[in-house]
Amino acid sequence: MSQAFTKAMARNIFYGGSVFFILLFLALTFDTHNAWPQRDNHEAITEKVSEGKRLWEENNCIGCHTLLGEGAYFAPELGNVFKRYGGKDGIKAFIMSRPKEGVPGRRSMPQFNFSDAELDAIAEFLEYVSGMNTANWPPNIQG
Ligand code: HEC
Secondary structure, eight states: OOSSOHHHHHHHHHHHHHHHHHHHHHHHHHHHHHHHHOOOEEEGGHHHHHHHHHHHHHHHGTTHHHEEEEEESSSSSTTTTTHHHHHHHHHHHHHHTOOOOOOOOOOOOOOOOOOOHHHHHHHHHHHHHTTSOOOTTTSSSSO
């Protein structure tokens, strides 16, 4: 057996590999930064949308629901609920119609007693979320 694998070769593999992956990392970072402006619909963030997000957080909707895959897996995904219900009215009607005493025998969606303005803000927030370019996530329309 010859001593084919020298220290110099090991060093070159180390430096060459490091340079290659650093460049790859930089290229992917630039690519991500270039893609953001096309995906971002921040001009759609109105006062109402922010208010809806605040209500979403304060009432811990994510404690039962997922939003674009993040959250609890107890209740339906809501990133696409705007599309599923075909608009804001269906969403509002659903949230409003929750029985105060709950559904017997199981943990169900609570009645939050939102005002009309609050309901509208939540529906606007969910509309905003459905308009984000998420590369088609969630992959289907079901919750
Ligand atoms: C305690 C758990 C829980 C919390 C908290 C909760 N939900 Fe729900 N939600 C559910 C369940 C369960 C369903 C499925 C229908 C049912 O069984 O009542 C549901 C259904 C929905 C639906 C209809 C989804 C569909 O595809 O039919 C909407 C819209 C919704 N919730 C919005 C909200 C919003 C907005 C909040 C926060 C203000 C919230 N939910 C908080 C449990 C919860």
